Amino acid sequence: MPIYEYEKNGKTAYYYTFEVKDDKGKRKTIKKRGFKGKKEARYAEALTRTEWLRGSYIDPTKIIYKDYITEWLENKQDINKKTRHVNEGHLRNHIIPELGHLPLQKINIVHLEKFIKTLQDKGLADGTIKKIYNLVQTSFNSSIKKELIIKNPFSLLDKSSKPRSGKPKVDYWTKDETKAFLSGFEHRNKIIFILAIYTGMRQGEIMALRWRDVDFENKMLRIRQILDFDGKIEERVKADAGYRSVTVSDKVLSELKKHRSMIIQEKLIAEEYFDHDLVVCQPNGKPSIKTNFHKFWIRQLNKTGVRKIRFHDLRHTCASLLFSVNVHPKVVQELLGHKSIKVTLDTYSHMMPNMQSDAVKALDEMLK
Template identity: 60%
Template sequence: MPIYSYMKKGKEHWYYAFEVKDKYGERKTIKKRGFTGKTEARAAERLARVEWEKGQYVDPSKLTVSEYMEDWLANKQDVSKETRETNEGHIKNHISPAIGHILFQKLDVTDIERLTRSLQEKGLADGTVRKIFNLVQTAFKTAQRKEQIAKNPFDLLDKGSRPRAGKSKVDYWTKEEVKQFFSVLNHRHRILFVLAIYTGMRRGEILGLRFKDIDFENSQIRIRQTLKPRGRVKEGGKNENAERSITISKFVQKELKRHKTVIIQERWEEKIDFKDDSYVVCHPDGQPASLGNFHKFWMRILKNTNMRQIRFHDLRHTCASLLLTSGAHPKVVQELLGHSSIKVTLDLYSHLMPNMQREALEKLDQMLN
């Protein structure tokens, strides 16, 4: 078998090389380096031969950035279905239009800077620009490790040319605005907003919540699943800390019981087939609410209640800000909201800390004087 070894940084590596004839009868060598094991190199060589015979072999030197990115993502195993779909969208909508036509082995610093500039000109959020940049950078690190490129252009970038990780946008309603909202809100899904503001639950967590996840006797909600786009249900939460128990107040309990009564009444009055999966927020037939037109739905709610426009996700920030300004410990807020770490909580709501410091110092002053 045409498998050969070579030394790299004091370690033995392997590559394959074999000759073929193209359709004109001319000889060419198919070669690939970067394998850390002989067995791995042999398996790759067999596959390359099969692909050549089927006419599917692609010379790496002729791959475009789009082709490489799509192939790299297709072979990546450590990503969830949702993340894969998001990354496929980034490649199709942002990466390919900007640099997709360039030969992947010829990508240079100028091309990367052009990609970053095009993303910023589209008005994408700083966090989104950073994620897309990191997606391409990670793919090219893989290519460098497999020795598909001689140099990684991302290693040549100036620090100032890299997109900065912008601070997440945080907006929220005041105590007065929350009271005003609930005083004029009259909607079948009122419970959706009660849970968002009083518990800080994420949208997908609320829409995935079932009555069987609620322990009324012990006043707790258990986050066991989240609703994803196109009606998919994901077990657990967004992260390890997101699968959590949330203590609910008497007011929230009362609202949940009232809402359940409304659902049962609708079921009997409408006399329609009811899919009883016990979803708290559901259509009249029991099906979980759709995420597809959620933004339009939220905008309609804001218009009908004549409230200041914020994102639905900002209701979660509203919960956190009201808790912190009332004196709640940041650790309690972290656990309630299901943040991955206390650092996330402090980074998001650090602007509220000066008020907390002032109140603490005033209490200390009163204690000692």
């Protein structure tokens, strides 16, 4: 069968087309466009004919979006392991339940507007909605290149309908809320919250802290590794600035010593113990599981009755409490492991009214 030419974006492209009969004897046309050369088009035509004869050919008009985006993500090579894991979660929890049942070619602007509204109604963070939106949009851009759809519905969305990433929300507890939470329960893993509030360490840093990195004599913690999303200890941190030493108070040292005594007892009574030298671990010594920890975190919030925030907001709580007693931003930057003082100031400038007031008063006194 001949291969046909047509013009695409000012360049010559090629397509094939041929007729077949389905099981009921009804004629249908199979057509595929977008080939750069005749040889490529001819090879694709032969492959499609073979698929049709074997019964494995899939009509583009019958492709369901769930099947398309799942296969598209599986074949995507330019993302790392963590991003793939996050994207798969977005597919499972948000994209497939709302759009998955629709034929790829039938999804239109109305579906997309409703989808965005549904994500917003779920109370998801602006940044999360933007990432989900970008994932779906990228999958449609790919389907355009493969000529599975004629027009991309994303091109029809008004600017006002598109989600905005916005500035990440910074929430934190007051001094009284923090005290109420810490005094509201006892648990073998309470040390996680003590470290988060008193040091501003990230969850992955706390979960991977080793006893060898706790310097009781000099009252220091050395942060050198993290617990990855899949429960594996990684000899790395989020950024170069994340490699740091953190000074801790006598209160934190006392809690660490108490926690270490408990770990030693668990080792003695365990039938089998996997010693990874971890401060935070399961009773058998294995690393804690992040997904299980989230449920534990919610249970403690419900038990104490303290206002609900994200666990990551304990890091912001640490910064807020430090600024409330006029600790210098440079010290907070080093404690939290920000890559620059600009990140600290951009994130927490609204928490420093007292420091600004003191500075203005000091200048006023100086120039009297």
